[in-house]
Amino acid sequence: MQVTPQVLVRHIVDQYKELPENKRLLIAVAGPPGSGKSTLAYPLTDALNALILHHPPANPSHLEEPASNLVAESSDQQGQGDEVAIAVGLDGWHHTRAELDAFPDPVEAHYRRGAAFTFDLASYQAFLSQLRVPLTPESPAAIPFPTFDHALKDPAISPHPILPRHRIIVIEGLYTMLDEPGWRETAEMMDVRIWVDVDENVARKRLVERNFAAGLVDTREKCEARVDASDMKNGEHVRSRLVQPSYIFPSIEGQPSTSETFRLTA
Structure with missing residues (x-):
């Protein structure tokens, strides 16, 4: 059946309300490169918070901001926050350039x-396992996680950790629903799995334009070759x-993701 955003x-939210108070709801948002995973996941997170809180969240989601551009909240500021849902990007689990x-x-x-x-993958698995541990008064005050710092071109610890009040975790990334050993187990830990589908030609066009504008290579031809060899292959x-x-x-090309429909498959 067709379901609007x-x-x-x-x-x-209904699924969240049925959860025991010591459990978290994990949501995966996956899709090919250029599909619009981030432009779905972060507004979705804010919409969840707004519906649960009955007002816009005090700390809206940060959309793909380099960690170096974010100002870490003090413990007092964190205590004043009210958001229940938080978005996390899988890109934070890239191996560093030194590791590569x-x-x-x-x-x-x-x-x-x-x-x-x-x-x-091992670090990502450990992070999800922490989220699956039931909440108790003895639970960690914060669960840190990495985010990708585009200025450093490497992961860095996010200044916005997972706190006990964060009961809904939206994780967006290419491999959050990958059916391969190791990754399959992480996908099966998710309570909700959303696949953002896109026409391959539309995705390729978006990726070439995005990467060329970012100055990753000096010619459009080189950009197309890199997109074909990496992003499209992935x-x-x-x-x-x-x-x-x-x-x-x-x-769909030309339509903002927040105005399109979801199709319920299960």
């Missing part, structure tokens, strides 16, 4: 950075090895 938000240098083929590792094997890899999604979201 607003209805999806209500479905998730130690790979058997460092040249290939750097060129393919963004492929599943260039992520620190997207094909995930499409062919996908854990069953709960919802499929069609990302």
